[in-house]
Amino acid sequence: MTDTFKALVVNKQADDVSVQVKNLTVDDLPEGEVLIKVHYSGVNYKDSIASIANGNIVKNYPMVPGIDMSGEVVSSEDGRFQPGDHVIATSYEIGVSRYGGYSEFARVPAEYIVALPEGMTTREAMIIGTAGFTAGLSVQRLLENGLDKNNGPVLVTGATGGVGSFAVAILNKLGFEVEASTGKAEEAEYLKELGAARVISREEVYDGEVKQIASQRWAAAVDPVGGEPLASLLTQLKYNGSAAVSGLTAGTKVPTSVMPFILRGINLLGIDSVYCPKPTREKIWLQMATAFKPGDMESFVLKEVTLEELPETLPKLLKGQARGRYLVRIAD
Structure with missing residues (x-):
């Protein structure tokens, strides 16, 4: 991987909040057993709240929002995941108290991660999110x-x-x-x-x-x-x-x-998706790849955006301007 990579960083000083794409290094990432090259993320209401001054959801600054991510394992200290595995990580403390999915690379605890089910791509996983x-x-x-x-x-x-x-x-x-x-x-x-x-x-x-x-x-x-x-x-x-x-x-x-x-x-x-137990989480993701999977996944995508487009996209959910899903393409 490169020495530096791009991430969307939210920072707050007094009542002023900045939302900017910045360069980070792996040393900037929080501790965790698995390093992921992020392919896609999505925009959720929680992500939009994390980007405003009075959202009261971010535990510490600076923060990389994005409560969802899908991508490929780069390195792992946990035997359940190997380099090259395609994975999904959502919820828990991601994007709230630890750096999230709006980043080209993310490091998360293995317990947060679910293997990408057969029959689902990393793109589809984040259309679902x-x-x-x-x-x-x-x-x-x-x-x-x-x-x-x-x-x-x-x-x-x-x-x-x-x-x-x-x-x-x-x-x-x-x-x-x-x-x-x-x-x-x-x-x-x-x-x-x-x-x-x-x-x-x-x-x-x-x-x-x-x-x-x-x-x-x-x-x-x-x-x-x-x-x-x-x-x-x-x-x-x-x-x-x-x-x-x-x-x-x-x-x-x-x-x-x-x-x-x-x-x-x-x-x-x-219905709690944040701390949903891992066995249930794996069961639902499998259902979303099989019995629950809609026929036309792309019909849910209102727009695909990049990291650079996120500062103007995030407020739209707060204004009720969204229909379906904003998909965030992190890596080609």
Whole structure:
């Protein structure tokens, strides 16, 4: 490898934050058993938060963001990985308290790493990224909690986002009837191409009033939104239905009552992709390479960007301007 390499570095002094591509050396990288030549990363909401002054997510500065990466092992002190192996590393402390994927080379603990499954390329792995992984984990949890194709339609909220888009496609591939909720009416055709049977407005899920109980409508829900919309959809789940919850873009407070739980036996399933145990992580990545893998992976890519384009790309997720995934090409 070269003596120096490029990385996107976020630094903060007082209230001023800089986001710049800089040259680093291997000595600048944190400790870890495995050195990876990074091929691809992606842009997640968490990455955008890491690039602003009041994001309150970065533990120390300077920091290289990028909570996801895929690439090739250059060297390894752990027998599970050998030079030349293709691997995926996502979540844990990556891009938050240790240098992440927006770098031509990264060094991470072996425990963070999953071998790239057969049937998946490093590019596809980062089209999926944490967003697609979270969607896969959400669907798996719903299946484990009894979701069946005969139960009725499944709701996906925030459907044009990374988690939502993949959830629509995965559920459709598995044969479920999907209702996709979005505030972007102009993206209805995109969602139908992914497999949504119907596209509904945000207001059809939450009209501004959370009832204690409402008419039964959905067998289950994949919800990366949270807040009052989550409280509202819980009142509309069918008997023994489940909601897999992974996000908070509509807020952290969920003003619901116990009525849907004690009258309909519904289940609220928390989805954590950050510290997800490694055996589960490996299982979901295998599913994403096989049974859950959408037919047209490129349809999720809104745009492919380089390190140099990231400073202008990261704010777009904070402004709600993203649809699908921004893929970050680190190396050719």
